Amino acid sequence: MANILATQLRAGMIINYEGELCRVISVEHQTPGNLPARVVTKMKRLKDGINRENRFGSSDKIERASLEQHMLEYLYEDGDNLVFMNNETYEQTELSKEILGDDIVFLQPNMELEIEFNDGTPLSATLPASVVLEIVETEPVMKNANATGSYKPAKMENGVTVNVPPYMESGQKIRVNTVDRTYMERVK
Template sequence: MTQASSLRSGMCILHEGDVCRVMTVTHRTPGNLRAFVQVRMRNLKTGNSFDHRFSSTEGVERAILDTVPMEYLYSDGEGHHFMNQQNYEQIVLSDDVLGDSLLYMLPNAVLKIDFYEEKPVGLELPQTVVLQVVETEPGMKGATASSSYKPAKMETGLVVQIPPFVEAGAKIEIDTRETKYLRRV
């Protein structure tokens, strides 16, 4: 058991029987009241995010996950196929397990799949990915790196706000945590 006050972003805990990944943690001590910890979590089984308030001294059970690097092979009607890099064993994951992560994945990418009690419960995306812009509005003449942005569709279907000087066909680096343009590659 871990105290709620020692929770950190990225930890996995058991909450109401489900494995959840902690996304944000805020410690609060309002006026005359006892301190509490406000936690934003994502249920790894359903993909839903929610907030929960713990007493700062409340015990929280950490979930021990096995993380296995696996190569994303392809998707078909059955699901999304991954191959274990060590023993070449293949598994099929559903949309429910992957959630929005699909928008950041290209075939042959090596990703870390999280297993809890030998069942896949989610995956860890790298902090950044490089994707190609397939559709965007044409850049305006004289456009500079100002605060104006335009929507762009990536090769995976992801839509990201990009600066006006980036054209279709360009490869860009994207922050997977915030779905944010970082730089042109």
């Protein structure tokens, strides 16, 4: 099992804390005045869904859970589950929609995700770092608009609103960062 520093914790990671697998929900780095820096985390224990908050010193070592990782292709939605397929074995795996949470809006047909398993049970899914989406609604192009101007909101085909440069218009495709939901570049 790999150990990481508390400062390396990120939301979505699965760690082994006090003998229990926990998903990190949020991480906050605090430097309170003349006291030592600390990392405050909110975690959910996977076996029963109980939430807990913990404080770690910035140099504390945390045990990252050793999980099997597989790239699986998204096939379709089935009620409260998503169905994925391993392209090497053609084995299908169902994953609860809850695992993706709000990021489910970025899921596209045939998209490959990294799925982490523990004893054959899928625990987490990681989307690609970016996706290409079409702008379906935005304000009209502004005259003399350039990339250095202010940004304007644009509604994407999946319903997410992203701030885009003022020269962008409906029907154009852009690359969107799936982590922070920001505009990256225009796609031709």
